[in-house]
Amino acid sequence: MTDPLLPDCDDTRFAVLLETAAREASGLWLARRRPGLTNPDARSTLPDLRDLPLPLEALSAELAGMLASATPRGTDPLNLAYIPSSGNAAALIADWFAAAANLHTASALLSPQGVALERDVIATVADFLGYGQPCGGLLTGGSSLANLIALTAARDAAFPGAGKEGLTGLPPGRLYASTAVHVCIPRAAQVLGLGQDALVSASSSDPDRIDPTRLREHLRADRAAGLRPVAVIATVGTAATGAIDPLAELADVTRNEQVWLHVDGAYGAPAAAIEPELARAMAAADSVALDLHKWLFQPYETGCLLVRDARALATSFSFRADYLDLPHGELDPMQLGPELSRGLRALRIWATFRCIGPERLREALRHCMGLARLLSDSFSESSPLEVCAHVRLSVVCLRLRGSERLDCTRADPMHRKLRDCLASASPPILVSTLRLGDRLVLRMCFVNPATRADEVTYLVERLEACARKVNPVTGDSLPQSIATGIPSQNA
Amino acid sequence: MTDPLLPDCDDTRFAVLLETAAREASGLWLARRRPGLTNPDARSTLPDLRDLPLPLEALSAELAGMLASATPRGTDPLNLAYIPSSGNAAALIADWFAAAANLHTASALLSPQGVALERDVIATVADFLGYGQPCGGLLTGGSSLANLIALTAARDAAFPGAGKEGLTGLPPGRLYASTAVHVCIPRAAQVLGLGQDALVSASSSDPDRIDPTRLREHLRADRAAGLRPVAVIATVGTAATGAIDPLAELADVTRNEQVWLHVDGAYGAPAAAIEPELARAMAAADSVALDLHKWLFQPYETGCLLVRDARALATSFSFRADYLDLPHGELDPMQLGPELSRGLRALRIWATFRCIGPERLREALRHCMGLARLLSDSFSESSPLEVCAHVRLSVVCLRLRGSERLDCTRADPMHRKLRDCLASASPPILVSTLRLGDRLVLRMCFVNPATRADEVTYLVERLEACARKVNPVTGDSLPQSIATGIPSQNA
Known part of the structure; x- marks a missing residue:
């Protein structure tokens, strides 16, 4: 089969070129795992796209050269800066297959295999973290988006009419977190129309933790003042020091005060897999966001949102599209978040659990x-x-x-x-x-x-x-x- | 170098297994390009993750079996349903390298090569579509997110205080589009706190198009009634029929009425590369969203947002994070949208332009x-x-x-x-x-x-x-x- 985009190649030629590419890409991965690569300047290695097209057979060598020493290199065992992404060989192989298969993961009817894989993975991650069932969720590019999705659902639960009519004329909403809350949370407050000022610090002397007593006082005072509590964002593993909010006590407060408890576990949530007490406390949360590319050995763009009741996501994101002429599958991935044509992010996590195991x-x-x-x-x-x-x-x-x-x-x-x-x-x-x-x-x-x-x-x-x-x-x-x-x- | 996640493998073994994987993945890609694969049931082919870990050497064959006939298959030349994603061989090779390199694309300081690639790609796509310079933008998983990001910026431009203080107490915002507008737009209106009712149809007899006269009347009447116009969303290529809004006339209206003009060109924007008149009209828009996995031959999760003034995105999304201790790079990708650790989506587009050419x-x-x-x-x-x-x-x-x-x-x-x-x-x-x-x-x-x-x-x-x-x-x-x-x- 010829390809008008690359008319010099037939299938035999493609097979040869893909094999070369794979060998070079393997070499790149192996080389980037070793400590000690230097990091030359980026721009100097980028060829000009306005030049004549490069023959496909020259692409692999060019990409290998461009990427050999590119940063960051999360596979380097001596890279301890920020939160590196190590990835793993099973995930890499899965990513290669995912790229070759090019599935999307929108609805069970359009993409049964992709959706089945994602549902398996959501359930497996929930089990691994002791979050348990019933549980729904969604894979995202990262926890920033997972946090935004969870807070959208929390806002729409707190303001049932807002999805249709908007926030104008409604009481101001409030979000509560420690002073060490991640920057994506005020950013989400802004996107959601609550405004960055809606985020209130419920820390006392320790800026890394919410003070449950202070939180309860805040909630009651705000309610009395006509404000509307939307969610408490507990952090499991702050970006700065890995601090963990007092989850069990916070869950008591949010249960009594009937406020959504969201866990931003971007980095730290996997600790629940080895700390049963943390897992039990986290299981009381209405939602948990995490990045499997942080501390579950996945490559970048492996975010995940777990929710106790996926229907809350559907309330915010579900739609009917005449142009799809599909039976309305309320809990299809495309009905649970802002993305429609989503790729096959699940496969790498699936392969990790399949070959490495819990x-x-x-x-x-x-x-x-x-x-x-x-x-x-x-x-x-x-x-x-x-x-x-x-x-x-x-x-x-x-x-x-x-x-x-x-x-x-x-x-x-x-x-x-x-x-x-x-x-x-x-x-x-x-x-x-x-x-x-x-x-x-x-x-x-x-x-x-x-x-x-x-x-x-x-x-x-x-x-x-x-x-x-x-x-x-x-x-x-x-x-x-x-x-x-x-x-x-x-x- | 051994790997505690996969202790049976050293680098030599990894090299062999990766080569096998690549051969199988190549075969998968080649097979999925041909017409006529059957589509058996999904679930029956998924092994149970609770079984003992599978040896890594068995992973490739298992994945190949799972994915061989999985749907959708955008490479099938007889797949004309919805909007298939064809991908191309240069993009596939790039994706393999991107998976092996595992870069993120957050800031020029942390990831100089990834950010340089993304900036090159944004400029190249803008040139290709005749959108021209100055231009900023962002790659996203898809146009649903690109549309949401653009409308966040438009809302924050229309309500300068809302990012900090929220929408409560402000006049209701309004979005204008044709009746054929994509479902992601009312969904974005909901996420943004404007509410789905904020979206007004400015179509007259033809539901596929905004009527510019009607639009002007709407804008003036709404302003007079104390409502706040936020953006006009023109569609270039509706999902249903590929209809295009009368862009040039709409641009006249939005310029005179000082409203943000956003183009949802998810499917149709690439037509601007072969229709100079469309390109000229589209260049008047403040922002353009498109999916390169629709009609620019990319695999899924290749969305793109182009904006005339990237500072408008920074107004909505820019942040300072003490935990990063970085000089504040206002126009870093992580400052222009809701995602922080973004992968190397740019590489596949880069390779496409490099090897296939405009x-x-x-x-x-x-x-x-x-x-x-x-x-x-x-x-x-x-x-x-x-x-x-x-x-x-x-x-x-x-x-x-x-x-x-x-x-x-x-x-x-x-x-x-x-x-x-x-x-x-x-x-x-x-x-x-x-x-x-x-x-x-x-x-x-x-x-x-x-x-x-x-x-x-x-x-x-x-x-x-x-x-x-x-x-x-x-x-x-x-x-x-x-x-x-x-x-x-x-x-």
Whole structure:
């Protein structure tokens, strides 16, 4: 069969070119798993699209060259910056098949296999996290969208007429979360027409957590003032430190006050698979959003929304389209969120559970938490570094010991230098800096099961060497007395 | 390098398994391009995820079996139902590399290569469609989301305080479109808190088009009544018939009335690449949404939003995140829409333009329109079928001649039978039924460049044979006199 888009190729030629492409793409994946690739400038490697068309047989080599050292590289076991996506070989193979099959996952009638796969995956993920049944949900590109979808449903449950008539003339809605809530939540409040000001912090002294007593007071005072509580957003694993809201107590409050409880578990929700108490508490939530590309070893664009009652999603998103002439399948994926022609995101998760299985996934989660504990236990009082946030999951935050007594304008650049020093180690270690309160600190996140304990040892060694380098006795540095924890007379 | 998720595999083993996977996935793609696959039941082919993990070496064969005949199959040249996604070999190769590289496309600092690719692609698509510069935009999973993003920006431009304070207490917003507007638009109105009732039809006698005079009257009357016009949504290529709104006249109205003009060109926008007048008119729009998986030969989840001024998107979606500690890049992709960790959707479009080039893409668009004309010119007055909607792009709607004089309860089932009759031809032809006004009709959509003129001849032959079969002289049928166009005394 010839192809007018690529007239030089028949099926035999395509078969040869696809095989070459696959070999090159395999090589790319294998190479990108190893530590130590350099990261040259991006633009210099991009050919000009206005040139004459490139023959298809030259495409693979060109793409391999463009992507070999492209960032971020979540497969690098020494990449601990932000929240890397490690992916896995079963998911990669599934993605290749998904690309070759090019199914969409809109409705059971149009795409029975895709929808069956997605439903299997939703149920499997819900079981894995102890969220249990009944449960519906949806795969999304990411948890930002999953959070937006859940909050749309919560808003339409709180304002039953708003879907038709809009929010004008209705009482202001309110969302409640901790101060550490992810930026996608105020963004969702804006999209939904509630406005960013609708999001209220229910934290007390600890900005990482909602204070349940404070929350109850807020809810009652707001109701009394004529405002309409829409949802409480509990975070399971903040992006900054991995902190977890007091879910069980929050669930008591939201049940008594009849407010939607949504869990943003983008990074941390998988911990429920190895912590039965967390799972039980999370199961009380009306909805849970998570990114399987964060801590369930999937490639990017593997977000997921679980909901206790999928009909709540259908209330916000269900439609009838004459042009489809289909029986109305209320709980079809296209009726549960804002996307219609959705691809086959489910296949990679399906293949992961099929070939790796829940037991090894749990082991990998424990392994990541173990690495974080190993790292955080590595700093004695004589170390130039110290842990500066509670290590709850697999994130570790460190600061130069004593730097909290320096002015930010001196301490912050030191932490950036420390980060850059690690990046220039051989092999390089990638960590991120993070503003915690008003102080910049170092942050390391373990979500790659391929990272080994001896690599944490290497990390500690480089961390301490770099800390001593950015903190010499003279120069732009901490006073040595502060750095060693001994109060300085000059401090 | 070993992998604790798949402990039986080292890199050598992975290389072998990936090569096997690629060979099987290539075979799947080649097989799915040919007409005539049967479509067995979905569920029967799905293995149980609760079984013991499957060895990775068995995954490829299992996936190939699951997906071989899965629907929909947009590569089948005889699949003319709904709007199939044909994909192409360059895009497939790019998707394989994108899966192997697993980049995200969030910010130029975190993912320089991914962002550079996406910016190149946005500019290239804008040039291809004659939308020109200055232009910003965003790739999305689909045009439903692209439309939602554009309308968020339009709403926040119309209600400058709403992003912060919400819509409560503000005047009701209004959206204007034709009666044939896609279902994702009222859905977006609901998500945005405007409410589905905010969407007003500005059609007059022709439900497929906005009447510019009527629109102007609506805008002025609504403003006078204290309502707030938010956007006019012009459709370029309705899902039903491919109709196009009178863009140039609408642009005059929206310019004079200072309202955001958004084009939903999900299916039809690529026609601007071969129709300079359409391109000029579309270039006056503030934003254009399209699905490159519809009529630009991409696989699913290749939506795109073009905007004249990307800062309008940043007003709605830009945020600062302490946990990222990044310089604020206002026009980073993650600042222009609701998604944060976005994958490398750009690569497949990039590879398509790189290896196929704009000229062959234009030829393919003309080819599809030519097939639609060829089909619609095939029905003489003696045919049992007739064209029942203006053929503007590459969609053809047909009905049984004379069926409009029958009651719907008789005529509709005949059209479904006709559809089913085509599906049981050998090789099968897939068409969809569609409600046009209150009548069911047959709809065929040509978006696959691999469909040949002789396949249209085969289609016409099967159409007429099937029409005669569902319309015998006796039985559940049209009176023969009606079917041949001669008025019946009994009608």
